[in-house]
Amino acid sequence: MSALPPFHLAFPVTSLAKARAFYGELLGCPEGRSSEQWVDFDFYGHQIVAHLAPEEVRPASTHAVDGDAVPVRHFGLVLSMPAWQALAERLRAAGTRFVIEPHIRFEGQPGEQATLFLLDPCGNALEFKAFADPSWLFAK
Template identity: 75%
Template structure:
């Protein structure tokens, strides 16, 4: 659902478990470039491309555990991410490759030639939480069937 009064989607909020706030700061803040917001000894906010994500210290809950098949890939069931422009996606893929990021699913085009064709990549944060970054050449196909 979009906020038609302002013509843009409202930001989402997501809280997720991590084993270390220092590692979360290094990953989300330093590597992904997400500015830090409020924090406490048990959690830290990040601006994830205009959305509020919150890393909560909870070592026993962190990480993904299951996958489902999607267009030939074993996609982590529990994951979150963002949809970027193709230019932003390409730049981030290059940055992550340059930093030696180990991908769960290498950057590639999924559903090639089909409705919903998209660029996608999956990687894990230091706590094992799966993150997906995707992009569409045609953003209108984001919800296309």
């Protein structure tokens, strides 16, 4: 994969303390600037900003994807396979409750990928995925 510019994503949370515990402690994302209303995190080189806006947090609807009920509104990262495996093990060891357990999706097809879904403590859905062959990211 080529070097890509970092993305920026702002999203609502019900509690900055819960966001700090999840993104900062569990996922290991260093904290950047903050105020009483928001906090920046370095999300693997990308800037995500948790904004205190409990009225904006709502459950995501789902769509069926390869037999899984995938939360429609979600964000996440494409990691290397070793990094994905290490994250999956760290999340399991922490007792994480997955929306979709770590597994291989589209097995034997173009785009075969390792994937897992979880919710942050405020109800935002995240997906982490990896490809054995990174060129499969946009495979048809």
